[in-house]
Amino acid sequence: MLITLMSFLALVSTGFLSGILLGNRLGASFALPRLPDSAFVQFQQAVHRNYVRFMPVLQIMAILSHGWLLLLLRNSAHPTALALFSFAAAGSVIVFAITLTVNVPVNKKLMTWAVSNPPHNARELWRPWDKGNTVRTVFAITVFVLDVLAICLTMPRIF
Known part of the structure; x- marks a missing residue:
């Protein structure tokens, strides 16, 4: 029962996380370069205010x-499932490490910027966040796929 619960929590957390990160990479990351710096x-400040509540969770x-x-x-x-979950665990730690060392420091700077007068080099200051986000997105998707595979291997055959 505990294995089922932990598998569920792993799958839900990595699924939501990879979905959020992939959504940003496939959507906002293409629109943002076209916006004026103030927009x-x-x-980004509006997105951060929402995500800061549940991304750490x-x-x-x-x-x-x-x-x-x-x-x-x-x-x-x-x-095999143990090995897949082991790689997924390592990937989850890597995603968190990138978040803490790259994305969080840039987000803290972002929240100090005035919308009416953003830094002249706002895009340059944001670039590390974008690169870190791309890397953690790849890891998050990989973790989710590893979780799905591990869970499929441990499920009883129904077909």
């Missing part, structure tokens, strides 16, 4: 649920 800052939930899964499956009859 760019206003948009999703990332911590992903790390903790994977940790529990590794503990619960360490003597499992599913060594």
